[in-house]
Each structure stands twice: as structure tokens, then as C-alpha cells.
Amino acid sequence: MKKTVCFLMALVLCMASLCFPAIGEEATTNTNEEQSSVQDQQEEGPSAQETQQEAPLEGEVAEHEQTVSTTGAEPPVRWAYGISLTALQSPYIALVNADHPLEKGDVPDPLVKMTTVKRATSATINLQEVAAQAIEEMFNAALLVKEYTYTKLNKSGTEVEETATFSDGMILYLKSGYRSYGTQSTTYSNYLARNNNVDDGYVAKPGASEHQTGLCADILNSDYAGRDRMTQDFKYTPEAQWMKENCAEFGFILRFPEDKEEETGIKFEPWHFRYVGKEIAGYIQSTGMSFEAFTEEWQQALASFEERGGDIQVQLDYEDSSINAPPTSYILEQLGSDGDAEISLVF
Numbered sequence: 001m002k003k004t005v006c007f008l009m010a011l012v013l014c015m016a017s018l019c020f021p022a023i024g025e026e027a028t029t030n031t032n033e034e035q036s037s038v039q040d041q042q043e044e045g046p047s048a049q050e051t052q053q054e055a056p057l058e059g060e061v062a063e064h065e066q067t068v069s070t071t072g073a074e075p076p077v078r079w080a081y082g083i084s085l086t087a088l089q090s091p092y093i094a095l096v097n098a099d100h101p102l103e104k105g106d107v108p109d110p111l112v113k114m115t116t117v118k119r120a121t122s123a124t125i126n127l128q129e130v131a132a133q134a135i136e137e138m139f140n141a142a143l144l145v146k147e148y149t150y151t152k153l154n155k156s157g158t159e160v161e162e163t164a165t166f167s168d169g170m171i172l173y174l175k176s177g178y179r180s181y182g183t184q185s186t187t188y189s190n191y192l193a194r195n196n197n198v199d200d201g202y203v204a205k206p207g208a209s210e211h212q213t214g215l216c217a218d219i220l221n222s223d224y225a226g227r228d229r230m231t232q233d234f235k236y237t238p239e240a241q242w243m244k245e246n247c248a249e250f251g252f253i254l255r256f257p258e259d260k261e262e263e264t265g266i267k268f269e270p271w272h273f274r275y276v277g278k279e280i281a282g283y284i285q286s287t288g289m290s291f292e293a294f295t296e297e298w299q300q301a302l303a304s305f306e307e308r309g310g311d312i313q314v315q316l317d318y319e320d321s322s323i324n325a326p327p328t329s330y331i332l333e334q335l336g337s338d339g340d341a342e343i344s345l346v347f
């Protein structure tokens with residue numbers, strides 16, 4: 001049965017590629033390069049006559065391609081990355097870490113005092129306005145959650161699924177937001193003093209903390225809000241798992257994932273969320289990459305674009321003129337209303 005379906009899909013694809021040569025070209029590319037198709041695509045670079053619209057690569061990418069490649073004259077050098085160049089101009093995607101520290105005088109402006117959401121501290125919490133709004137949206141969305149199935153640890157230490165119910169909705173608690181350079185210095189030295197002078201990667205050095213951007217929030221549930229220390233077993237709470245699953249919808253990423261400690265240089269923090277905007281958060285979540293890897297990827301894409309003679313302003317103008325165009329992807333029309341043109345390319 002499966003073989004028959006695959007055969008039929010292959011047949012449809014072959015017929016489509018006869019009618020639309022561009023589809024056939026993409027079939028070859030995507031079959032061989034499923035894992036790193038986005039990056040490889042931009043490294044290949046387009047041939048001189050390659051001005052045709054490409055088949056979408058992934059879910060989010062597909063949406064993007066539909067909007068940017070439909071009107072006007074496409075620039076001679078194609079922007080072949082999964083995120084629009086416009087989105088990459090965002091001031092909210094600056095990488096801050098030990099290798100890319102902020103200056104002592106870097107203070108985001110304006111900062112907004114968080115007064116409408118539940119907090120896990122009596123201290124004032126400030127965030128950049130855009131992150132403050134997104135936090136409110138996420139906290140309010142959590143309040144609508146009445147039931148959530150999550151993974152917990154049972155008494156014998158085995159992971160089991162359980163459905164939690166929330167009669168008043170899921171309540172999140174904001175623990176911290178903006179932290180100044182000076183505050184981070186104090187936090188860092190206090191932590192070292194408490195930790196036998198060992199820097200184990202839990203607390204960033206002054207300047208290396210993203211909290212100084214005003215775009216990060218540490219978020220807990222009621223159990224953990226009252227504790228003195230945040231611990232990684234917070235990940236076994238419905239709140240942590242719900243946030244991890246849904247944060248991108250509000251423009252956040254889980255900044256220090258469990259399996260990316262080597263790339264981020266920071267230990268897993270199930271409570272720390274960084275605002276990067278919805279489009280980029282969605283991309284990072286769907287690709288599963290660290291923010292460090294994402295930054296390297298898009299910067300390479302940009303360098304490659306410029307090496308091939310691409311003009312940033314021309315591309316930005318093109319994206320601006322195309323942003324409101326209706327989708328006219330003939331590929332999607334030909335290969336199914338669900339928009340998943342790649343389904344036939346994966347066997």
C-alpha cells in the first residue's frame with residue numbers, strides 16, 4: 001500500500017517535473033540534502049539564469065517563499081535563505097554571550113516595568129517594551145490552558161506521562177528580566193562565593209548575560225517561584241514543557257536547551273526565554289538549532305549573498321514590494337492543497 005502511494009506520488013512528481021522543470025531540479029536537491037538543505041542551498045548559489053521560483057523547503061520556509069517571490073522583478077542575485085533579509089535586520093536578534101559581550105554602558109531604552117503579570121519576586125522587573133508585551137501575551141495564553149499532558153518523573157525515577165488540570169488556568173511567574181551590567185557583576189560574584197569560587201557555567205560573567213538586553217525572562221511556576229534556587233528539574237513541570245512547546249508563538253526561544261550546552265556555553269536552563277521575534281523563533285524551534293548556530297548560519301548566508309554580488313538594499317526593497325502580494329505558487333497548486341509539496345520527495 002505504502003509502495004503504491006509512493007509510486008503514485010513519484011509519478012505525479014515526474015509528470016509535474018516534465019511540465020515544470022523547476023520542480024524537477026528541486027526534487028534532486030531536496031532528496032539529497034534533507035538535513036541541511038537551507039544552508040546548502042545558499043552555499044550552492046544560483047546559476048546565472050536561475051531566476052525561477054524555487055519549491056519551498058520546510059513549513060515555515062514555504063510560507064516565506066510564497067510571499068517574497070511573487071511580484072516585481074526578482075533581484076538578479078537570489079536570496080536563498082529560509083528567512084527574509086528583512087527579518088534578519090531585526091535589532092532583537094543580537095547574539096550576546098561570553099564571546100559577544102555587551103558594554104558596561106549598554107542599557108536598552110525604553111525599559112518597561114512589569115506590573116500586570118504575576119511575579120516570583122517583590123523586586124522590580126523591567127523588560128524591553130517588545131518583550132514585555134510578548135510576555136503578557138504568553139502569560140495570558142497560559143491562563144487559558146485548563147489541561148496539559150506532560151512528562152514527569154515518578155518515584156522510581158522513570159519518566160511517565162500525566163495530564164495536569166488547571167481550574168484557574170496555568171499560572172506563570174516572572175522571576176527576572178532586565179539585569180544591568182552592575183547587577184550581573186554582583187550576581188556573578190555572589191554565585192562564585194556560594195559555589196566555592198567555581199565558575200560552572202550557570203551564571204554569566206558581567207556583559208555576557210543576555211539579561212542586559214532586556215529581552216530575556218526567567219519564568220517559573222508557583223512551586224519553583226518560592227525557592228531560593230532554580231534547578232533543572234523544573235523541566236518536569238507542565239509549565240516548563242508548555243512554555244518550551246509554545247514560546248515561539250510569542251516570539252521567544254528556550255535559549256539554553258538541554259542538548260546544546262556545548263554550543264551555548266551555558267548549562268540547561270528550562271526557565272530562561274529570550275525574545276527574538278516570531279518569525280525567527282519559529283525557525284529556530286523548527287530547526288532545533290541553538291541561537292549560536294542560527295547566528296552563524298544566517299551570517300554565512302549573508303556573506304555568501306554578498307560574495308555572489310547580492311545587494312542588501314535591492315533585496316530589502318524587493319521583499320518590501322512583495323510582502324503584500326497574494327501567494328501564486330504554482331507548485332503548491334499542482335501538488336496538493338495541503339501545501340506539502342515535499343511529501344513525494346522523501347521516500
Ligand SMILES: [Zn+2]
Pocket residue numbers: 211216217218271272273
Ligand atoms: Zn535567565
